[in-house]
Amino acid sequence: MYKKNGIIKIILILALIILMGIIDVWCEPLPIPKIGLDIETAENPQDVALSMQILFILTIISLAPSILIMLTSFTRIIIVLSFTRNALGTQQMPPNQVLIGLALFLTFFIMSPVITEINENAFTPFTNGEITQEAAIEKAEEPIRNFMFKYTREKDLALFLNLSQVKQPLAMIDIPTSALIPAFIISELKTAFEIGFFLYIPFLMIDMIVSSTLMSMGMMMLPPIMISMPFKILLFVMVDGWNLIVRSLILGFN
Numbered sequence: 001m002y003k004k005n006g007i008i009k010i011i012l013i014l015a016l017i018i019l020m021g022i023i024d025v026w027c028e029p030l031p032i033p034k035i036g037l038d039i040e041t042a043e044n045p046q047d048v049a050l051s052m053q054i055l056f057i058l059t060i061i062s063l064a065p066s067i068l069i070m071l072t073s074f075t076r077i078i079i080v081l082s083f084t085r086n087a088l089g090t091q092q093m094p095p096n097q098v099l100i101g102l103a104l105f106l107t108f109f110i111m112s113p114v115i116t117e118i119n120e121n122a123f124t125p126f127t128n129g130e131i132t133q134e135a136a137i138e139k140a141e142e143p144i145r146n147f148m149f150k151y152t153r154e155k156d157l158a159l160f161l162n163l164s165q166v167k168q169p170l171a172m173i174d175i176p177t178s179a180l181i182p183a184f185i186i187s188e189l190k191t192a193f194e195i196g197f198f199l200y201i202p203f204l205m206i207d208m209i210v211s212s213t214l215m216s217m218g219m220m221m222l223p224p225i226m227i228s229m230p231f232k233i234l235l236f237v238m239v240d241g242w243n244l245i246v247r248s249l250i251l252g253f254n
Contacts, residue, residue: 070181071144073110073253076192078103083196084245087203088236089229106246110253117143145177148184151191151253156183195248203232 060067069075081099108115118140126136149172160179161169169175210228235241 074107075188079192087200114143152184153187156187
């Protein structure tokens with residue numbers, strides 16, 4: 001009892017000291033910051049150009065996730081990984097954060113040659129003042145377009161070219177990027193769904209075998225998923241499934 005009273009007294013003394021320190025701080029005059037947003041008329045073209053550059057950079061930063069999804073291998077990878085989890089029937093294992101993180105690192109690994117080329121031909125010369133901003137954008141766009149052309153089906157590309165009603169291009173350089181990007185995306189979707197279909201087949205066979213076995217034994221009230229899931233996980237681990245899937249995804253872009 002005496003120990004508790006002593007502890008309470010110590011706590012009250014410490015609280016009083018802290019409170020006195022806070023009061024002393026509040027009693028001192030604090031400078032009040034002035035925050036304002038001024039919109040003034042540009043005095044020269046350089047001010048306008050600087051404002052447009054800042055606006056352009058902010059727009060690029062806000063669209064960075066969409067650019068990552070649309071112009072890289074991320075779409076195919078994340079869809080295949082999601083199909084794998086659904087085929088195993090493990091619900092939220094592995095969690096979404098793990099799948100997205102793995103897809104991001106695989107994307108950086110696959111896109112590293114493109115990133116290196118952009119850095120060597122566009123970013124580094126631009127920062128050194130060797131080329132203009134327009135030339136840097138053109139040089140940075142070239143490797144990305146080449147990557148998308150490599151994995152875009154002609155049928156999908158022809159679809160958007162016909163819908164845009166542009167003149168039939170004579171070469172790849174004449175194809176507008178606005179038609180190339182959606183064609184690349186639906187091509188990646190088709191490829192990812194094809195891979196997902198083949199991933200489902202072995203696990204579907206296990207579900208059918210387990211379901212037929214349970215019905216023949218008269219155990220119709222027992223959910224087949226509860227019995228088949230351990231066998232599917234065992235099969236996936238025995239064949240080293242993650243290694244096979246990641247290896248197939250990476251080789252699919254080489």
